[in-house]
Amino acid sequence: MRRFAACTLGLALAAPLSVFAQSAPAPQTLVVTAAHLIDVLKGTVVDDPQVVITEGRIASVGLKGDAAPADAKRIDLGNRTLLPGxxxxxxxxxxxxxxxxxxxxxxxxxxxxxxxxxxxxxxxxxxxxxxxxxxxxxxxxxxxxxxxxxxxxxxxxxxxxxxxxxxxxxxxxxxxxxxxxxxxxxxxxxxxxxxxxxxxxxxxxxxxxxxxxxxxxxxxxxxxxxxxxxxxxxxxxxxxxxxxxxxxxxxxxxxxxxxxxxxxxxxxxxxxxxxxxxxxxxxxxxxxxxxxxxxxxxxxxxxxxxxxxxxxxxxxxxxxxxxxxxxxxxxxxxxxxxxxxxxxxxxxxxxxxxxxxxxxxxxxxxxxxxxxxxxxxxxxxxGKEHDVGAIEAGRYGDLIAVSGDPLADVTVLQTVDFVMKGGVVEKSAD
Known part of the structure; x- marks a missing residue:
């Protein structure tokens, strides 16, 4: 009985420690659009991007107007630039x-x-x-x-x-x-x-x-x-x-x-x-x-x-x-x-x-x-390259947006307008 109790306590303590636990329920599906997106994997800029996020993870990265679930919540960030968290x-x-x-x-x-x-x-x-x-x-x-x-x-x-x-x-x-x-x-x-x-x-x-x-x-x-x-x-x-x-x-x-x-x-x-x-x-x-x-x-x-x-x-x-x-x-x-x-x-x-x-x-x-x-x-x-660090299908829906072009003036990163973590908006651009 004591061994069972110790194991149960261990599991209870371990649960909150799981790496990158989601802090709040994410909306089922989100469609995020902006003027530009910095693709850090290719080192390029994508114009008119569209990012679809399902249950906290990125489902697809494409262009505005691409097919998306009809019931998705849409977030348009206007003339801003999207980057990974x-x-x-x-x-x-x-x-x-x-x-x-x-x-x-x-x-x-x-x-x-x-x-x-x-x-x-x-x-x-x-x-x-x-x-x-x-x-x-x-x-x-x-x-x-x-x-x-x-x-x-x-x-x-x-x-x-x-x-x-x-x-x-x-x-x-x-x-x-x-x-x-x-x-x-x-x-x-x-x-x-x-x-x-x-x-x-x-x-x-x-x-x-x-x-x-x-x-x-x-x-x-x-x-x-x-x-x-x-x-x-x-x-x-x-x-x-x-x-x-x-x-x-x-x-x-x-x-x-x-x-x-x-x-x-x-x-x-x-x-x-x-x-x-x-x-x-x-x-x-x-x-x-x-x-x-x-x-x-x-x-x-x-x-x-x-x-x-x-x-x-x-x-x-x-x-x-x-x-x-x-x-x-x-x-x-x-x-x-x-x-x-x-x-x-x-x-x-x-x-x-x-x-x-x-x-x-x-x-x-x-x-x-x-x-x-x-x-x-x-x-x-x-060691989390499949979870964080880029806007790519399969990774967490961790996105930020800034006004201006950080490739022309990197100081714009000091003023972030929009923050999303795991599909949850933590800072709204509104």
């Missing part, structure tokens, strides 16, 4: 950059869950229908995912990492207190066996991707921004444990040594990648590793960080790597490294994710390439 591979929904440094100590632990509720809605309204949340305390990102899936709150599809794993004293540890102050660090692990156990524990409680800190970082107070913090052996153990559980691995890494070691260990994405070089690019191409480079938020951190309470040490580290990261992005793109869209939302205000597109174009990408990084490429990175 955008994807951000690196966000922290439960963070608020205006509460930085020691200011966060003024709030109770569960305050950050509520911050996540607000940020989830802002992110969806901004046109990002899918995000990968790469680090939150208290399994908050799993809670958000469950609440969105059950229809309690509005937000994007979430791929949660839960806690980010890190070494003692590293970027993913709490380093701003004296020895007399103890802070819980459930994902701090040292050595291959400890690391494997933490990976399995995070998976047990809802993680769908594993994030670890391979080097120091900007916003941690005491470490060197580029110093490697896990050995190759430790990284290999972590990646092996995650891949065995069918989870991909994202690695926070600024310094070259940590970046190269993480690639050799088999990591799937490198976050930040600030100080990568030609050897790093070669390794990434050999291993199929994707770089997610947050090249917008340097502007925000340096402009607003001191006012927000960011540590002086962190501001100095940002000055060291901000420009270098953008130069690395330019060089990586020129070298043919696959670049995803990872903005680090939460380090700057969530909902402003699309501001990064302009920086990607400024530093070498064509607008189509930047859009593809946040759609088809990001969908593949998540």
């Amino acid at each position: 955008l994807i951000d591979l690196h966000v922290h929904l439960t963070s608020d950059p205006t509460i930085s440094g020691y200011r966060g100590l003024e709030f109770t632990d569960n305050f950050w869950t509520i911050v996540g509720v607000a940020n989830a809605k802002k992110t969806l309204q901004a046109g990002f229908t899918t995000v990968r949340n790469v680090g939150s305390a208290n399994y908050d990102d799993v809670a958000l995912k469950q609440a969105i899936g059950a229809g309690y709150i509005s937000g994007p599809r979430i791929v949660p990492a839960t806690y980010a794993i890190g070494a003692t004293g590293g970027h993913c540890d709490t380093t701003e207190f004296p020895p007399s102050v103890s802070a819980p660090s459930p994902a701090v692990a040292n050595g291959p066996e400890e690391i494997r156990k933490v990976v399995r524990t995070l998976r047990k409680y809802g993680a769908e991707v594993i994030k670890f800190c391979g080097t120091g970082g900007v916003l941690s107070k005491t470490d060197s921004v580029g110093a490697q913090q896990y050995s190759l052996e430790e990284m290999q153990a972590l990646v092996e444990a995650a891949h065995m559980l069918d989870m991909k691995v994202a690695v926070h890494a600024h310094g070259k040594a940590g970046i190269d070691a993480a690639i050799r260990a088999g990591a799937d994405t490198i976050e930040h990648a600030s100080l990568a070089d030609a050897e790093s690019f070669k390794l990434a191409k050999q291993h199929g590793t994707v770089f997610d480079m947050d090249i917008y938020n340097d502007d925000y951190i340096l402009a607003e960080g001191a006012r927000n309470g960011v540590f002086a040490e962190s501001l100095e580290k940002e000055r060291q790597v901000g420009l270098k990261q953008r130069q690395t992005f330019q060089a990586a793109h020129a070298a043919g490294v696959t670049l995803g869209f990872g903005s680090d939302g939460g380090v700057y205000p969530n909902g402003d994710n699309a501001r990064q597109f302009a920086k990607m174009v400024e530093w070498g990408m064509r607008p189509m390439e930047a859009i593809q990084a946040a759609t088809v490429t990001a969908g593949k990175v998540l």
Whole structure:
């Protein structure tokens, strides 16, 4: 009887965690038309498109006037341009950059869950229908995912990492207190066996991707921004444990040594990648590793960080790597490294994710390439290329619409007029 009860409880807890659960009943059939559609798979623009969505998924993509069910609900977006719902591979929904440094100590632990509720809605309204949340305390990102899936709150599809794993004293540890102050660090692990156990524990409680800190970082107070913090052996153990559980691995890494070691260990994405070089690019191409480079938020951190309470040490580290990261992005793109869209939302205000597109174009990408990084490429990175990342039959009915031509002026993506997720209109153009 006890075994049956445990299994029943396990099934009840697992149900809300199903990947990309539909948050609300979708209308039976919708027909969406607009002036233009960006086909991210072909890299072309389609004029006078018509998208038919049935039970939350795209049934067909054609042209205005094509046959459609007579009883379908019609949504005409006029002179707007349709795009797939955008994807951000690196966000922290439960963070608020205006509460930085020691200011966060003024709030109770569960305050950050509520911050996540607000940020989830802002992110969806901004046109990002899918995000990968790469680090939150208290399994908050799993809670958000469950609440969105059950229809309690509005937000994007979430791929949660839960806690980010890190070494003692590293970027993913709490380093701003004296020895007399103890802070819980459930994902701090040292050595291959400890690391494997933490990976399995995070998976047990809802993680769908594993994030670890391979080097120091900007916003941690005491470490060197580029110093490697896990050995190759430790990284290999972590990646092996995650891949065995069918989870991909994202690695926070600024310094070259940590970046190269993480690639050799088999990591799937490198976050930040600030100080990568030609050897790093070669390794990434050999291993199929994707770089997610947050090249917008340097502007925000340096402009607003001191006012927000960011540590002086962190501001100095940002000055060291901000420009270098953008130069690395330019060089990586020129070298043919696959670049995803990872903005680090939460380090700057969530909902402003699309501001990064302009920086990607400024530093070498064509607008189509930047859009593809946040759609088809990001969908593949998540392993969800049959669900999200393009307007194609069989995928979810995740659509956005903007006024103007984002291929001529990518900044129009900062003002999204219409958002649909899974056939449900989340933001109306009316």
